[in-house]
Amino acid sequence: MKFGVVVFPGSNCDQDCHHVIENVIRQPVEYIWHKSKKLDGVDCVVIPGGFSYGDYLRCGAIARFSPIMDAVIKFANSGGLVIGICNGFQVLLEAGLLPGAMLRNKDLHFICKFVELEVASTGTPFSSGYKKGQKIRIPVAHNEGNYYIDDKGLAELKKNDQIVFRYTDNPNGAVADIAGIVNKERNVLGMMPHPERSSEAELTSQDGLPIFQAIVERLKKNG
Amino acid sequence: MVEREVYCALGLTDAEYQKIEQIMGREPSSTELAMFSVEWSEHCGYPRSRKYLSLFPQTGKYQALVGEDSGGFILDDLAIVFKMESHNHPSQVEPKQGAATGVGGIIRDIFTAGARPIASLDSLRFGPLSEPYNKYLLKGVVDGIQFYGNCLGVPTVGGEIYFDESYSGNCLVNAMSIGVCKKKDLARARASGTGNPIMYVGSSTGRDGIGGCSVLASAEFGEGEEKRPTVQIGDPFTEKCLIEATLETLATGAVVGIKDMGAAGLTCSSAEMAHAGEVGMEIDLDKVPLREEGMEPYEIMMSESQERMLVCVTKGREKEIEDIFTKWDLHGVVIGYVTDDKKVTVKHQGKVVATIPTEALAKAPLYEMKMEEPVKLKEMKKLDLNSLPEPLLGHDAERVGSSARKGTDRFTVGIYNDVLLKLLSAPTIASKEWVYEQYDHMVQTNTCVLPGSDAAVLRLKGTKKGLAATSDCNSRYCLLDPYRGAQIAVAEAARNISCSGAEPAAVTDCLNFGNPEKPDRYWYFVNCVKGIADACKIFEVPVISGNVSFYNESPKGAINPTPTIGMVGVLNNIEQRCTSEFKNEGDVILLLGETKAELGGSEYLRVIHGKIAGEAPALDLAGEKAVQALVREAISRGLANSAHDCAEGGLAVALAEACISSKDKVIGAEIELKEVSALRPDVHLFSESQSRIIVTCDIKKADKLIALAEKHKVPCDTIGRVGGDKLSIENWVDLPLARLASAWRNGLKEALA
């Protein structure tokens, strides 16, 4: 079993994700440089947070065209597990692996704080460690986490149980309080909050840890 | 001879120009003149401050690293590197970009030392928010800091914000950054080895930040006007790539020395790297990556374009380095080489345009400045407490004052409620959440104590240890008494560190003052420096780096003397960290230290009585040390559940903060003070006596804590219990937590609306 953390120029949560995988859940993990074209042997791709290409045009827009993304798209389409956190979520939206788009936070400020989430769906390889309706505490840190999807798209998400996490006190204006979603096939997760920042006791919350553990469980089952 | 108008516009005096001619033995070229002007400026050469900066102690419990760009200390096999720097004037003109490039500059200082930046702090000062431009400045500065710091992925974990009339027209933006590396990986800011290549890495060079040269240009070249922007635009994305590329480059072992191009750009980095290594350097400006066409040599030498560095590389390994920078889409080009003539030689289009001994550039002249105590100070220090009505808001001062003291009259219950609420919502005291929630303060997952407590605490991954960091300065005390005010700044920083459980390890500073050519301003400067030096000696902490910012004046006069202190402390066991908010219902509240009649320079006096007057609070450094040692020992022995120092607003504000500062759980307290009648109620509540800390502890452990206080010979009073949903202090204050919290949490936001 091996995790791969993609590094774009401007990624800045890559090392944090790497740290949790290596030192907290103790699984093999390596960095994947964005100019690489192959994912060799990786079982779960992590697209970390940060400011890929400075987010200079639109969050995630330029990273989406990095050479590695073709491999990531292929991997996802063949059922591989992909998790995009914060900027990683934005990259997945731009790449079309998840539906919708991100707008600026409604009060136009960057927000960094712990928020409460409700686990809306446990039927994914990422959220199976939670109880449905469970309240968890995980920090957000973003400028553009105001998730947008049109009504038709939202109805789809609901119908297919694709909404995985919702804010209990919406900090950014996201449609339907959405904090995280999966694709229809349920192997690609995008979420704005940072589970890697809440996986160790020193950081006052370990509520993000079950996500990493659930992935490990699933990969073990897959053999 | 060069025309007087030209060198004056560059900020050089007649005497300096003469000296330059004398050194050169001829008329200097325009490039040479420009190089001298920037190197001899206060910003680079410290001609007006160097003499006194040598008073700072450079040793402490931990081995200090002093010199070159940024300093630090050694902790086991790690080097902790940190520094603070000002970006006041650029921020006053263009707050967002000014603050952003300030953050960028200080962070470059850290990673050029070989250390990965792990945290930043920002110390900010503005005029009152009643003026729209001050609101604009604060919003812009915060926007710039978040824009740059968040993108870089360096958490902004702390800082301070003060408001005072004196900063209207000249705000202060002091940025501090902390980095960590293995001791053996520390890099040097020097060039050596004749023939070794000099590489230019990072972003390209434009005409950014070229200010004083306009006259030079018009005198010699007659260029068009639209050629010289002075506002630099921050590019955090490039800087992030530069951090990674630089650390990767240093890891190759092929780097001899490295220096960032900050103020004075290529001039400063080349001259100082060569001087530090006792070598010379020849650089060819035709090789410098330029962003604009037709740049003159002096422009290239003076440009302050951001996100650039100069690297001296072991000969033969330049390709390796170039490849790393190319991988990160950055420039990495050889622009020159080390020579043995101890001169900086600059070529442009095949011609030598400057050749100057590095010694002459790097050793700016040293000036003896006049100093004189300001005459109005004696008048300002006068404060007769009896002339202060107590309390003001809507009551008959006489009657209420005397019965309140007795604490019996039922009509007087809560007569200080409004005063306390007003203080809590004053922008200087109110919660800074609106600011720090715009900063990513958690990235890198080391922040174990988030902003909102006395000091931020960062873990050092791979060890059990942690660092605590804070920045402090109450400039009002410095205005009333520069020597003592500066000592208080050091003491308060140390106290904040100690309240987190950590031990103060080292200090950086940013000395913000008015025009040093005016004797009263200089008098403030010298006395503040002496105060810092003496306090640091007592605390046994070295001053490992710092920065001087003079000429902070507006037409209305100088800013308050503001020697900002940045301090880093060491926590031996990260699990034994402490925060300021009350934790458990039923805990005993103890006040360590003594309250005296010290309203001079207080926030109470200013907000409620509209006065800045009196003596700054007294400071007994030995007593201060004892209180801090006590609180650290109490924390490490598990006796203290919370610790919070009394600062602006005194005991009442500190108690209120401890009740309401946690976002998850507010909790009340009931306070009964000892020897109530000895002092006026407003003195009890709002005096800013130093060396006081509020700690809480489990009732079963209270005896142990009291015994410990005796051992440390620190006054210690049991003043109440944690619990309930209101804060009551004697019968002067009686307020539900919700009202306290809304005043404190919304104060800044409302003032900004």
Added chain:
Amino acid sequence: MYEAQVRVTLKRTVADPQGLTVKHALESLGFNDIAGVRMGKFITLQLKAKDQAKAEAEAKDMCAKLLANPIIEDYAVEVIKS
């Protein structure tokens, strides 16, 4: 050389909190007859294209591929000789 001026605007159906904030700010400055404010991007591209038509086609292609996000944004391109 041609200059392509690209305007990227939020779709009408997408809320624009920034525009709203700017509107309020303008109103508090005393501008009272504003019915609406929308914020967008203005991107200028200097193109070494052979002719104007080519420059325009190219700029549009850039918009479709990268400069605008079709889920939330519209774009318009104007090309001038520069």
Added chain:
Amino acid sequence: MYEAQVRVTLKRTVADPQGLTVKHALESLGFNDIAGVRMGKFITLQLKAKDQAKAEAEAKDMCAKLLANPIIEDYAVEVIKS
């Protein structure tokens, strides 16, 4: 009703790291004849002004006061009937 279309651009002499990054991104997508990219803002204002001249004067006033930062930005206003 009038629509004022405001273009806010960085002054020519001010560095534009965003534009530079977008240029590189476009180049890596295979657009090879770009000489430069500059990023700016496009703001549309719906104004209930009496006439076109008034709408234009007002929009310019808004630019000077709020919409553009004169230290680093230039602006241009165009008014159409809407």
